Structure formats: structure tokens, C-alpha cells
Amino acid sequence: MSPQTRLAHARGWGRGRWRVPRLNTGETERAAVLYRRQRRQGLLALVALLGLVFGLPLVFAVWPELDHIRLAGLPLSWGMLAVLPYPAMVALAYWQLRRAERAEER
Numbered sequence: 420m421s422p423q424t425r426l427a428h429a430r431g432w433g434r435g436r437w438r439v440p441r442l443n444t445g446e447t448e449r450a451a452v453l454y455r456r457q458r459r460q461g462l463l464a465l466v467a468l469l470g471l472v473f474g475l476p477l478v479f480a481v482w483p484e485l486d487h488i489r490l491a492g493l494p495l496s497w498g499m500l501a502v503l504p505y506p507a508m509v510a511l512a513y514w515q516l517r518r519a520e521r522a523e524e525r
Contacts, residue, residue, distance in 0.1 A: 456522045464515040471507050475500060 442450060478499075479485060485496040 453522060457519050460515065460518045460522065464511060464518075467511055468508065471504060471511070475504070 479496050486494045488495040
């Protein structure tokens with residue numbers, strides 16, 4: 420048994436049942452608006468991610484010359500496939516996080 424499991428069992432279930440907090444009417448409406456706004460923003464970020472993931476093969480199909488251009492002995496298309504998506508995904512995640520935080524601050 421892992422130490423984490425032992426800790427969890429040692430704590431027991433004596434804390435009682437967790438209940439969902441109740442919000443008043445104004446807070447409920449604000450939470451619903453915030454949820455819809457962040458869901459819309461999240462879907463936009465998801466579409467951008469899908470565009471990145473499915474756009475690269477499309478770029479390679481449209482410009483097959485990228486296979487013939489070499490950087491450090493490797494085809495440019497391999498470099499784009501191995502390097503480009505990760506910084507782009509980090510930038511996309513940062514962009515989405517900032518937008519979600521701004522939505523909460525309003």
C-alpha cells in the first residue's frame with residue numbers, strides 16, 4: 420500500500436458529507452454569465468488548437484517543398500513538426516488563461 424493511500428485511510432471519512440454551497444440570486448446569475456463566457460472562450464482556444472494540430476499536415480500537403488529545405492541536416496517540415504507545436508500550445512494556454520482571468524475580474 421502506498422504511503423499516500425495509508426494517509427487517506429488514516430484520515431477517515433469523519434469530515435461529514437460535502438455539500439454544494441448555495442448562491443444567492445445575484446451571484447447565481449453572475450456565475451452563469453461567467454460560465455458561458457469562459458466556455459465560449461475555451462471553445463475558441465480549442466478551435467485554435469485543432470487548427471494548429473490539423474493545420475500543420477495541411478501546410479505540408481500544400482507546400483511539399485518544405486521536405487527539401489534542410490536546417491542542420493533535417494528537413495524543415497520535420498523541424499516544424501517537432502518544434503513548432505509546443506511553443507504554440509504554451510502560448511495558446513497562456514492566452515486562454517489570461518482571458519479566463521480577465522473574465523473573472525469583470
